Amino acid sequence: MMRKNKILNIYLSLLFLLISITAFSQEKDSLKINYSLINSIPQNAPVYFNGGYIGNTPYRFMFGSADSVNGIDVIVKMKGYIDFSFRVVKEDLPLNKTVNLIATGKNPALRDKLVIEKKSSLFKSPRKVVPIVLSSLVAGGGAILGYVFKTQANDYYDEYVNTGDRSKLDKTKKYDLYSGLSLAAFQIGFTCLIYFLLIK
Incomplete structure (x- = not known):
């Protein structure tokens, strides 16, 4: 019985970890490792x-030690919009700044083409939902099936110990194999989830 509870606790802990990882927002992930963000409306401004020139918005960066002495003069500019400039010093960090660029009088039609900030694009590239959902299902299903099969294997083993029936031992081995395969599916699904969510 203690063995069953221990296995259940391990599976539930892993499932909780899996759910916790998917719950964090992209912006909080970046702020945790002291990345700063400069964004603009419209986006893709140099x-x-x-x-x-260092990149286009949304732009993430880390404050270097050389920058901490003098600070950084930042200019966000885009054709057809008024340049926006500001200074960043170490005390401002981590920075999370969104700049609203104003269209110049020469091309007021640009005012109607503003790109609204998308929270899903705070990573370098947007996350793909289908692989994330599928790998979550494989990981969750593998964890649950692993627990179910291991419980059945333990029950058959207890019956084998009490009765000495070899068929119960064979069933124990069969369900142990299923449990191992389910655990492998969980590990593959979890690895894919980490890959699609955080790396790719």
Whole structure:
């Protein structure tokens, strides 16, 4: 009985960990590791640090030790919009700034083409939902089936110990194999989930 409870606790802990990982938002993940974010409306605006081009919005960066002395002069500029400039110093970090670019008088039609900030694009590329859902289902299903099969294997083993019936021992081995395969499916699903959610 103690063995069953221990296995159940392990599976439930792993399932809780799986659910917890998927619950964190992308923005919080970045702030945890002290990334700073400069974004703009509309997005895809070139960003310049101390006069040098470094990327387009949304842009993530970490504050280097050399920057902590003088700070960084940031300019966000886009054709047809007024340049937006500001200074970032170490005390401002981690920075999470969204700049609303204003269309110039030469092209007021650009005001109607604003790109609204999308929370799902805070990673370098948007996450693919289908692989994340499928790998979550494989991981969750593998964990649940592993627990069920291991419980059945333990029950058959207890019967074998009490009765000495070899058929119960054979069933124990069969369900232990199923439990191992289910655990392997859980590990593969969990690895795929981490890959599709955090790496790819």
